[in-house]
Amino acid sequence: MRLLIVESPNKTKKIQQFLGDGWTVAASFGHIRDLPVDAVGVSAPDYRPSYIVPPKSKDHVQRLRQLAERATEVFLATDPDREGEAISWHIQQALKLKAPKRVTFTEITEKAVTAAVRSPRTIDDDLVRAQEARRVLDRLVGYEVSPILTRAVGTGASAGRVQSPAVRLVVDREEQIEKFRKTNHFGARVVFDGGAWNAEWDTKPFLKSGEEYLLDKGRATLAAGCRDFKVISSDKKPVQRQPSPPFTTSTLLQAASARLGFKPEFTQGLAQKLFEGGHITYHRTDSQNLSDEAIAEIRALAADRNWPLPPSPRRWGSKEGAQEAHEAIRPTHWENEAAGDDADQQRLYALIWQRAAACQLAPAEYFATTNVLEAQNGPDTYLFTARGRVLKAPGFLVLTMKEGEEEEEDGDKGGEGSGGAVPILQPGSRKTADSGEVLAKETKPPSRYTQATLIKELEKEGIGRPSTYASILATIITKRQYVAEQKKYLVPTPLGRMVVSALKGKFSFVELDFTRDAEEQLDQIAQGKAQYQPVIAGMHARLHQEMGAMGYDPNAPFPPSEKQASFARTIAEILGLSLSEDALASAALLKAFIDDNIKKYNGVKDAAFTQRMSAEPASEKQIAAITKAIADKQVEPPDGWPSITKLAASQLLDKIMGSRSGGTDRKGSSSGARKSSAAGKGRGGGRTGGRATSSSSSGEARYASDKQMDLLRTLVSDKKVPAPAGWPDKVLMSDASAAIDKVFKSRKGSSK
Structure with a gap:
C-alpha cells in the first residue's frame, strides 16, 4: 500500500478515485506541529524553533503514523507553496519518515495528480527555511514587542510584523484626510x-x-x-x-470585493473549496501568466465559439518581487462555465472563468x-x-x-x-x-481604503504575500479591532491609532521600507541565496536595539500577560501559596507554577462548587424541565420534590438527557464535572488572552460551563442538536460552543 498525505480532508475522496486501488489517501488537517502558545518557542543564537504537536493534532498524528508504518511508500502532497512545503516537512518530522516523496499539483484533476506521483522529488529545504523564518520573525516581533505595546497604550494590545504596517497605512491615510483642506x-x-x-x-x-x-x-x-x-x-x-491578465490572489480578492461584495477572507474560503473540488487551479499565486497548455485550450475554445483571437498568445511581464511558483488562477475544465457547490462559489467561479478566458482574446x-x-x-x-x-x-x-x-x-x-x-x-x-x-x-481628499484597495496597497508596498492578505485584514479588523469598516470604508479605531503612535518612530518593522526589505530577504532564503540564521539574527538584533533604546532589557525574562499573572495570583490565594517577584516577571515561571498547581486548584474549586450547588435550591428552569419530564413519564418525582437542590436537579436532568440521546448515565453530575472550565479562565499565559479552549496549557481537558450545559440541555431536548460527544458528563467546551454556534448561525441565515 502506498500512502499519499494531503492537507484537507475535502480532497481525499476525489484523489482516492484518481489513484485507485493500492493507494490510501489521508489528510493532515493542515499544520500538525506549531510553536507553543505560552512561550516564545525560539531563542538565540541558533533560533531553532521548539515545535509541539497541539492536542487537536495528536489523534491525526497517531493515525498517520499507523498508516505510514504499513505503507511501502509515503507521498506528501500538501499545497504547492512555502507553507505547504513546511507542512510536509513537519509531517516528515512528526511521523519520523526516512525518505518521503514530495509531490505537488496545482489542480486536482486526474491528469495532474497522476503526473505528480510519477515525478516525485525531495522536500525543498530552502522553502521550508523561508516559511520557518517568516514564522519565527513574526513570533519574535509579536511576543517581545506586544508587552511593551500593552504598557504603552494602557490596555491589551498586540504587535504584528505585517499587521502593524497594514494598520499604519489606514492610520496614515486617515491623518491625510483630516489634514486635507479643500480648494x-x-x-x-x-x-x-x-x-x-x-x-x-x-x-x-x-x-x-x-x-x-x-x-x-x-x-x-x-x-x-x-x-x-x-x-x-x-x-x-x-x-x-x-484584456486584463488572469487573476492572481490579490486581484481575485479585489475583484470579488468590488463586483460581488465578498470580503477577502470569505473569497479565500470559496476559492479553497473550488480548488479542493477540482474546479480551479491553486488560488495562492502572484503569477499573471497561464501555462502553454491552458493557453492552447482557450484558443481552441475561442475558435470553436467564433470568439476573436489575436495572432499570437498573450503574456504579461513579471511584477517586481513576484514568486510565480505556478500559473495564474484559471478553471481546470474549460467546458464547465458553471461550477461550485453553492451560489457564492458559482458566482466566484464565473468571475474566474470569464477573466481567464477573456485574457487570451483579441483587444x-x-x-x-x-x-x-x-x-x-x-x-x-x-x-x-x-x-x-x-x-x-x-x-x-x-x-x-x-x-x-x-x-x-x-x-x-x-x-x-x-x-x-x-x-x-x-x-x-x-x-x-x-x-x-x-x-x-x-479638490477631494484621498479616499479611505476599502478592503480591496488596502490589499492592492499591501501588494504595491511589498507587505505580506498572496497567502496572507486575507488573514492580515481579518486580524486587524475582526480579531484585534484596530480598524473598523464603515459603509465599506476602513477607518482606524482609537486603539488602532494608539498602537501606531506607540510603534511609529520607535520600531523599524512598522516602516514600509523595512517591511519590504524583510520580505525580500525571506524570498532570498526561499531561493537559496540567503541563510536562515544570519537573516533572523540580524533582524532580531535590530529589534533588541530598538527595545533597548526605549529602556527595556531585551534579555530579561519574557513577561507574562496580565491575565496569566492574575490567574496565578488567584491560584496562590486559594491554595495559600506564595509567588515570588521573579515568577511574576516571567511567563515561563508562571506557566510552570500554574501547571504544578492546577489540579489541586481545580479540586478545591470543584468541592466548593459542589457544596454551593448542594445548598442552593433548583432554578425555575430546572424545575420546569423536570416537571415536563415527570409529566411525560420519563422519570419518577425525586425525593422531596419539588424542593430539591441545584445539584440534584442537574444530576436528574443529565440522566434525562442521557436517556433521550441513547447514552448511559454516569456517576456524578455534569455540573460537578465541569467546574474546571470556570476555574481555568486565564490559564496558560502567553498571548491567548485567557481564551477558553478544549484543553489547558498542561493538556488537561476543559469542559463546558454550566450556562453552556443549561442551554445545551434545552437544545438537545428540543432536538435542535444531537447530543455532543461526552454527553452528559464530559462535554468539552469546544464541542459545546460548536453545537450552540451552529443553532444560532442557522437562525441568522448565511449572511456574509
Whole structure:
C-alpha cells in the first residue's frame, strides 16, 4: 500500500478515485506541529524553533503514523507553496519518515495528480527555511514587542510584523484626510448639436504662477459664454484596449470585493473549496501568466465559439518581487462555465472563468475622436477640447460585456468617452455652441481604503504575500479591532491609532521600507541565496536595539500577560501559596507554577462548587424541565420534590438527557464535572488572552460551563442538536460552543 498525505480532508475522496486501488489517501488537517502558545518557542543564537504537536493534532498524528508504518511508500502532497512545503516537512518530522516523496499539483484533476506521483522529488529545504523564518520573525516581533505595546497604550494590545504596517497605512491615510483642506475652483463646458457632444475649457493658459486650479469664477463665466468657435483640429484614430491578465490572489480578492461584495477572507474560503473540488487551479499565486497548455485550450475554445483571437498568445511581464511558483488562477475544465457547490462559489467561479478566458482574446477596438476648438470672448482666446470614443469591434468584451460592465479594478469602463458622440469636423470650419455652463469644482481628499484597495496597497508596498492578505485584514479588523469598516470604508479605531503612535518612530518593522526589505530577504532564503540564521539574527538584533533604546532589557525574562499573572495570583490565594517577584516577571515561571498547581486548584474549586450547588435550591428552569419530564413519564418525582437542590436537579436532568440521546448515565453530575472550565479562565499565559479552549496549557481537558450545559440541555431536548460527544458528563467546551454556534448561525441565515 502506498500512502499519499494531503492537507484537507475535502480532497481525499476525489484523489482516492484518481489513484485507485493500492493507494490510501489521508489528510493532515493542515499544520500538525506549531510553536507553543505560552512561550516564545525560539531563542538565540541558533533560533531553532521548539515545535509541539497541539492536542487537536495528536489523534491525526497517531493515525498517520499507523498508516505510514504499513505503507511501502509515503507521498506528501500538501499545497504547492512555502507553507505547504513546511507542512510536509513537519509531517516528515512528526511521523519520523526516512525518505518521503514530495509531490505537488496545482489542480486536482486526474491528469495532474497522476503526473505528480510519477515525478516525485525531495522536500525543498530552502522553502521550508523561508516559511520557518517568516514564522519565527513574526513570533519574535509579536511576543517581545506586544508587552511593551500593552504598557504603552494602557490596555491589551498586540504587535504584528505585517499587521502593524497594514494598520499604519489606514492610520496614515486617515491623518491625510483630516489634514486635507479643500480648494474650490472652476471650469467651463459648452454643448453642441442639441446636447449630443460637449467640450471642456482648457484652464492652463489662465493659471497664475504657482496655481494648480483656476480660482477666478469670473474668468470661468467668460469662458462659458463662448458660442462662436473655430475648429483648430479634428482627429480620429483607432485605439485598442487589451484584456486584463488572469487573476492572481490579490486581484481575485479585489475583484470579488468590488463586483460581488465578498470580503477577502470569505473569497479565500470559496476559492479553497473550488480548488479542493477540482474546479480551479491553486488560488495562492502572484503569477499573471497561464501555462502553454491552458493557453492552447482557450484558443481552441475561442475558435470553436467564433470568439476573436489575436495572432499570437498573450503574456504579461513579471511584477517586481513576484514568486510565480505556478500559473495564474484559471478553471481546470474549460467546458464547465458553471461550477461550485453553492451560489457564492458559482458566482466566484464565473468571475474566474470569464477573466481567464477573456485574457487570451483579441483587444477591443475603438474609434477615438478629439476636437480642439477656439473662441474669442473680448480680447482673450479660449481653447476647448472634446474627446469621445466609440466601440468598433468588441474583442474580449464579447465576454465581459455580458454583465454590462468591465473590470472595475481597472478604473476604465470604456464606453463613448466623457465628450459624448464627438463628430469629425473640418479644420478651419465654424461651429456654434448651443449653451455653456460654469463648472464649480472642489479638490477631494484621498479616499479611505476599502478592503480591496488596502490589499492592492499591501501588494504595491511589498507587505505580506498572496497567502496572507486575507488573514492580515481579518486580524486587524475582526480579531484585534484596530480598524473598523464603515459603509465599506476602513477607518482606524482609537486603539488602532494608539498602537501606531506607540510603534511609529520607535520600531523599524512598522516602516514600509523595512517591511519590504524583510520580505525580500525571506524570498532570498526561499531561493537559496540567503541563510536562515544570519537573516533572523540580524533582524532580531535590530529589534533588541530598538527595545533597548526605549529602556527595556531585551534579555530579561519574557513577561507574562496580565491575565496569566492574575490567574496565578488567584491560584496562590486559594491554595495559600506564595509567588515570588521573579515568577511574576516571567511567563515561563508562571506557566510552570500554574501547571504544578492546577489540579489541586481545580479540586478545591470543584468541592466548593459542589457544596454551593448542594445548598442552593433548583432554578425555575430546572424545575420546569423536570416537571415536563415527570409529566411525560420519563422519570419518577425525586425525593422531596419539588424542593430539591441545584445539584440534584442537574444530576436528574443529565440522566434525562442521557436517556433521550441513547447514552448511559454516569456517576456524578455534569455540573460537578465541569467546574474546571470556570476555574481555568486565564490559564496558560502567553498571548491567548485567557481564551477558553478544549484543553489547558498542561493538556488537561476543559469542559463546558454550566450556562453552556443549561442551554445545551434545552437544545438537545428540543432536538435542535444531537447530543455532543461526552454527553452528559464530559462535554468539552469546544464541542459545546460548536453545537450552540451552529443553532444560532442557522437562525441568522448565511449572511456574509
